[in-house]
Amino acid sequence: MSAAPVLEARSLRFGWPGAAAPCIDIDHLAVAADEPVFLYGPSGCGKSTLLSLLAGVLLADAGEVRLLGQAWSELGGSARDRRRVDHVGYIFQQFNLLPYLSVMDNVLLPLRFSPRRRAEGSRAQAEALLGRMGLDATLWNRSALQLSVGQQQRVAAARALVGRPELVIADEPTSALDEERREAFLDTLMAACQEAGSALVLVSHDPRIAQRFARQLHLPSLNKAAMAVAASAA
Numbered sequence: 001m002s003a004a005p006v007l008e009a010r011s012l013r014f015g016w017p018g019a020a021a022p023c024i025d026i027d028h029l030a031v032a033a034d035e036p037v038f039l040y041g042p043s044g045c046g047k048s049t050l051l052s053l054l055a056g057v058l059l060a061d062a063g064e065v066r067l068l069g070q071a072w073s074e075l076g077g078s079a080r081d082r083r084r085v086d087h088v089g090y091i092f093q094q095f096n097l098l099p100y101l102s103v104m105d106n107v108l109l110p111l112r113f114s115p116r117r118r119a120e121g122s123r124a125q126a127e128a129l130l131g132r133m134g135l136d137a138t139l140w141n142r143s144a145l146q147l148s149v150g151q152q153q154r155v156a157a158a159r160a161l162v163g164r165p166e167l168v169i170a171d172e173p174t175s176a177l178d179e180e181r182r183e184a185f186l187d188t189l190m191a192a193c194q195e196a197g198s199a200l201v202l203v204s205h206d207p208r209i210a211q212r213f214a215r216q217l218h219l220p221s222l223n224k225a226a227m228a229v230a231a232s233a234a
């Protein structure tokens with residue numbers, strides 16, 4: 001790994017309340033600045049849970065995750081929220097667009113909430129990202145909910161990329177796109193991350209997407225200890 005890690009997890013352990021075994025149990029995971037990483041594994045193996053831990057949405061039961069050298073566990077809830085909007089662009093599985101805002105205002109949200117993102121981004125950048133995602137200007141003033149699911153997915157991606165966050169997390173970001181759109185979307189997402197020097201952690205079930213990534217992480221293998229506990233309990 002050439003650059004210092006943007007993200008580093010050590011002895012990371014997390015279990016959902018009531019579960020027999022930990023969902024996440026990872027000795028060490030580091031992602032370099034500007035590195036694209038593909039994360040995969042069967043449904044229910046903990047991919048979304050791990051993304052939430054990496055982004056400080058969930059806190060570990062033990063061990064730690066550091067983003068740009070700062071452990072999430074050392075921050076209170078509102079400091080974590082501020083740090084996340086400053087440094088992380090998150091494309092959620094369900095997009096999480098705000099229905100009462102227009103497409104453009106959804107994309108501009110990170111610039112509204114984060115001085116750092118505002119310094120690195122602009123309305124012109126938001127327009128360019130939407131254009132590159134194939135969403136033309138006739139759509140920008142519509143409510144986000146007046147778009148198709150595939151269009152909403154691309155709005156969520158533009159929102160994650162605006163203001164050049166150091167880390168972009170994408171949870172199944174192409175699930176609603178047809179093949180042609182999927183290729184164009186990935187071209188745009190990966191190029192935008194490369195241009196911005198952003199690390200990218202992308203989860204997908206699609207093996208065709210995996211081929212684009214030099215680094216692929218199979219979560220059940222990373223999670224060996226948790227799997228061993230689950231197997232012995234079965």
Ligand SMILES: Nc1ncnc2c1ncn2[C@@H]1O[C@H](COP(=O)(O)OP(=O)(O)OP(=O)(O)O)[C@@H](O)[C@H]1O
Pocket residue numbers: 016017023041042043044045046047048049050
């Ligand atoms: N809020 C929650 N409360 C309790 N258990 C949860 C919660 N969210 C997820 N889980 C459990 O944690 C495990 C991992 O779920 P997670 O969503 O992280 O898997 P995944 O690999 O992302 O799955 P998929 O590929 O289907 O999206 C599952 O057994 C799931 O039931």
